Structure formats: structure tokens, C-alpha cells
Amino acid sequence: MSASDLQGLSPAAPPASDMHIDLAAEYADAGIGDVLERLERDLVGLAPVKRRVREIAALLLVDRVRQRLGLTTAAPSLHMSFTGNPGTGKTTVALRMAEILQRLGYCRRGQVVAVTRDDLVGQYIGHTAPKTKEVLKRAMGGVLFIDEAYYLYRPENEKDYGQEAIEILLQVMENQRDDLVVILAGYADRMERFFESNPGMKSRVAHHVDFPDYANAELGEIAERMLAQWNYRFDPAARLAFDEYIALRRDRPHFANARSIRNALDRMRMRQALRLFESGATVDADTLSTLSEADVRASRQFSEPSAAARRDEPEFDSELDFDPERGADRIDY
Amino acid sequence: MRINQGCFSFLPDLDDTQIAAQIGYCLRQHWAVAIEFTDDPHPRNTYWSMWGLPMFDLADAAGVMHELRACREANPEHYVRVNAFDSTKGWETVRMSFIVQRPTKEPGFRLIRQETSGRNLRYTLESYAVTAATEGARYAG
Numbered sequence: 001m002s003a004s005d006l007q008g009l010s011p012a013a014p015p016a017s018d019m020h021i022d023l024a025a026e027y028a029d030a031g032i033g034d035v036l037e038r039l040e041r042d043l044v045g046l047a048p049v050k051r052r053v054r055e056i057a058a059l060l061l062v063d064r065v066r067q068r069l070g071l072t073t074a075a076p077s078l079h080m081s082f083t084g085n086p087g088t089g090k091t092t093v094a095l096r097m098a099e100i101l102q103r104l105g106y107c108r109r110g111q112v113v114a115v116t117r118d119d120l121v122g123q124y125i126g127h128t129a130p131k132t133k134e135v136l137k138r139a140m141g142g143v144l145f146i147d148e149a150y151y152l153y154r155p156e157n158e159k160d161y162g163q164e165a166i167e168i169l170l171q172v173m174e175n176q177r178d179d180l181v182v183i184l185a186g187y188a189d190r191m192e193r194f195f196e197s198n199p200g201m202k203s204r205v206a207h208h209v210d211f212p213d214y215a216n217a218e219l220g221e222i223a224e225r226m227l228a229q230w231n232y233r234f235d236p237a238a239r240l241a242f243d244e245y246i247a248l249r250r251d252r253p254h255f256a257n258a259r260s261i262r263n264a265l266d267r268m269r270m271r272q273a274l275r276l277f278e279s280g281a282t283v284d285a286d287t288l289s290t291l292s293e294a295d296v297r298a299s300r301q302f303s304e305p306s307a308a309a310r311r312d313e314p315e316f317d318s319e320l321d322f323d324p325e326r327g328a329d330r331i332d333y
Numbered sequence: 334m335r336i337n338q339g340c341f342s343f344l345p346d347l348d349d350t351q352i353a354a355q356i357g358y359c360l361r362q363h364w365a366v367a368i369e370f371t372d373d374p375h376p377r378n379t380y381w382s383m384w385g386l387p388m389f390d391l392a393d394a395a396g397v398m399h400e401l402r403a404c405r406e407a408n409p410e411h412y413v414r415v416n417a418f419d420s421t422k423g424w425e426t427v428r429m430s431f432i433v434q435r436p437t438k439e440p441g442f443r444l445i446r447q448e449t450s451g452r453n454l455r456y457t458l459e460s461y462a463v464t465a466a467t468e469g470a471r472y473a474g
């Protein structure tokens with residue numbers, strides 16, 4: 001076959017069977033190896049998630065090659081659902097996923113726009129469509145991450161504007177696949193129910209990734225890494241106390257895996273600062289970066305009755321409810 | 334008579350890939366991109382109708398192209414232009430503006446000569462399309 005014959009071929013024509021493609025070279029070219037490796041290294045635990053991300057990356061890489069050979073013509077569906085309890089790393093993995101998609105050429109810019117129902121759904125008639133479209137436009141070229149996506153659908157209120165947002169989303173998910181990847185995130189059971197009542201959404205989401213809760217030991221390691229990132233560390237006694245803290249905290253309401261850990265560490269840093277300040281002694285770099293057992297044990301988890309014992313008490317606990325991170329999550333990355 | 338306004342107007346009309354590339358450039362400069370349309374393209378008519386609000390914080394041209402398609406669909410025989418606004422202190426102005434759609438027939442402008450005192454002449458321009466018809470029915474065909 002001469003070169004001029006080849007030019008007339010449509011993409012659907014039989015593939016050039018004598019072409020050889022080095023997948024390893026493709027992989028290296030795309031530069032996703034580096035992203036996958038960082039995912040492996042930076043995130044504690046999450047073995048099944050990491051495996052799924054690898055699978056998806058491999059599928060997309062192969063798909064890209066197949067497209068080049070004319071074996072596939074349709075762009076693959078890339079919309080995903082990330083299910084799991086709060087603080088299990090869904091947002092964090094979505095950021096890496098965006099990077100992978102960009103390197104493979106499935107996303108032009110790779111930005112992640114994280115939203116919830118409030119960012120999409122309006123307050124009155126005619127408010128929802130422009131709001132949703134505005135968000136969609138910002139997310140084009142990247143990933144739209146919808147946290148707790150099932151709140152878009154409120155079957156108990158037939159006039160709920162969420163349905164309108166869903167319809168606009170569906171349209172864009174179908175017609176502008178090249179422009180936007182949608183990741184729906186939230187609790188597994190609610191997501192399942194959401195998909196049951198919105199088959200259109202279910203059929204457009206191709207990849208499902210389940211995020212397991214962290215084991216106590218993993219949370220301990222996550223804590224150490226977070227502290228190291230901020231140039232802090234536990235002294236040995238504090239580290240042991242923190243393990244106890246994790247076990248206690250897990251049984252309390254609003255437990256949110258790694259996010260609870262981060263919040264707990266924030267409070268412990270605050271206590272350490274106050275302790276150093278009030279002691280009036282001189283400090284050095286070492287004292288400034290060490291959390292002591294007292295900083296950990298001052299937590300209310302150690303002094304208050306367990307969840308079982310206080311079940312019938314009215315539930316209000318500002319320490320547990322306060323989540324400084326929630327706000328910070330609502331930004332474009 | 335082909336109307337020349339804004340950037341690129343002496344070039345052949347840009348196709349959508351080229352328009353998206355130009356918008357991509359604007360977004361990389363962090364300019365806010367807006368779409369405007371009119372059927373009164375007199376050079377002194379600077380106030381065209383806005384198609385929605387200017388778009389801030391976009392990462393990619395796809396969002397603008399999406400609005401542009403909607404605007405063209407609603408106004409098939411209007412002039413449509415893309416403006417890019419630079420909000421940086423000291424600039425605070427439109428940095429780039431170009432036409433992305435024009436009516437199929439552009440009859441152009443008539444030069445009106447008005448004789449005034451002392452055989453003086455006043456010149457003014459009047460669009461053939463605009464004069465006879467109401468807004469929305471000007472470039473009908």
C-alpha cells in the first residue's frame with residue numbers, strides 16, 4: 001500500500017496490521033507513570049483504589065493506541081463515580097485522575113472544579129440553568145467534581161430545581177465528552193439509590209471506584225505524614241496516645257477518616273502553641289515542632305463518655321461538627 | 334459591503350477552530366471573554382447587546398464556544414463578536430475584539446450628503462439594512 005492509498009482511508013477502515021506499537025514507550029511518552037507512582041507513594045493505603053486508577057489509566061492508554069490504529073473510533077466514556085465515606089481521599093484522587101487524563105490527552109487543561117448541590121441549583125425559577133451552565137463552563141477542559149451528587153435529586157419534592165441541573169448535566173456529559181469529565185462523589189449506598197432513580201446518569205458513568213475506610217494503623221500513618229508536611233512530629237508518647245485517640249474517635253459521630261485526622265491535628269497544634277506560649281520558657285526549633293502527649297490527651301475524646309453511653313443525649317458537639325476543611329474543599333484546584 | 338471592525342476583519346472569516354484558538358489565547362492572558370450581538374453595526378454603535386454575562390474564570394475555550402453556538406442559533410442573521418476584557422489595574426479595558434458571525438447579505442452603508450448654509454456639506458453614514466426595518470428584522474434576507 002502506498003502512502004497515497006492510505007490518505008483516502010477513513011478511520012473505520014481495516015487497521016494497518018503490520019504496524020507495531022511499543023506500549024511501554026507510549027506509557028513513558030504520556031508521562032503517566034510518574035503520576036501513578038506519586039499516587040502510590042503519596043497516599044497511604046487505598047490499595048483497591050490505586051489498582052482501579054491503574055486499570056483506568058491502562059484502558060485509556062490502550063484505547064488511545066487503538067484509536068490510532070483505527071480499531072476504535074468513538075471517544076471512550078470517562079465519567080466516573082467515586083464512592084466512599086467522607087475523608088477517604090476521593091477529592092485527592094480526583095486531582096490525580098485529572099492529571100492522568102490530561103497527560104493522556106483526554107482533558108485539555110486538567111483543572112478540577114469541585115462543587116456541591118448549592119453551586120449548581122438555584123433558588124427560584126430560571127436561576128438553575130445559568131448557575132449550572134456557569135459551573136460547566138468553568139469546568140470545561142477539565143474535571144467537574146460533584147461532591148454528594150445525590151443531593152441533586154430530591155424525589156420528595158417534585159418541584160425541586162435539582163432535576164433541571166441533572167438534565168443540563170446529562171446533556172453536556174453526552175454531547176461534550178471531549179470537553180468535560182464528570183466525577184460524582186459521595187456515600188456508596190446513596191449513590192446507588194441515586195443511580196437507580198436516574199438511569200440516564202447511571203448509563204453515562206463508565207467507571208466506578210470504591211473508597212474503603214482507612215484502618216486505624218493507616219490513619220496513624222496519614223497523621224505522621226501530615227505532620228511531617230507541616231514540619232511537626234509526635235514525640236513517642238504522643239504517637240502512642242494518638243493511636244488511642246484514633247480508636248476512640250472512630251466510634252464517635254461525624255467520623256470522617258483522614259479529614260477527622262487533619263482536624264484533630266489542627267487542634268493539637270493549637271494546644272501545643274498555647275502550651276508553649278503559657279509556659280513562658282524559651283523555645284527552639286525542636287520544641288516548636290514537637291507535639292507532646294499532653295497536647296494529644298487534652299482532647300475531649302479521652303474525657304467524655306463513649307458514643308454508646310451518651311446515645312440519648314442531644315447531639316451537639318462543636319468540636320466534632322466543626323470542620324475547617326469543608327470550606328476549603330469548595331475551591332477550584 | 335463587508336464590514337471591517339475589530340481584529341482580523343481584513344482576513345477571511347475565522348473558522349471555529351481558529352476562533353477557539355484566539356479565545357484560548359485570551360483566556361491564557363486571564364482576560365474575561367464576552368459575547369455580543371447586534372443588527373445595527375454602525376461604526377459608532379459601540380453598545381451591542383450582551384449575550385449573557387462576561388465569562389470569568391474559564392480554563393478552556395469550550396465554554397465560550399458553547400455560548401457562541403447558542404448565540405448564533407438564536408441570532409442567525411446578526412453580527413456577533415467576541416470581546417476580551419483585561420481587568421488588570423491600569424488596563425481595565427477591552428484588549429481584543431473580533432467578529433465571529435455576520436449576516437449572509439451585508440448591503441453596506443449609504444453616504445448621505447446634507448447641504449447646509451453656504452453650500453457646506455455635512456456627511457453621514459446610514460446602513461441600508463438598518464434604515465428600513467425594525468430591530469430584529471434588518472438582515473432578514
Ligand SMILES: Nc1ncnc2c1ncn2[C@@H]1O[C@H](COP(=O)(O)OP(=O)(O)O)[C@@H](O)[C@H]1O
Pocket residue numbers: 042043044045046084085086087088089090091092093222225258259262329
Ligand atoms: N491516603 C491518604 N494519605 C494521605 N492523606 C490523605 C489520604 N486520604 C486522604 N488524605 C487527606 O485527607 C483529607 C481529606 O481527603 P479528601 O480527598 O478531601 O476526602 P473526600 O473527598 O473523600 O472527603 C485531605 O486533606 C487529604 O490530603
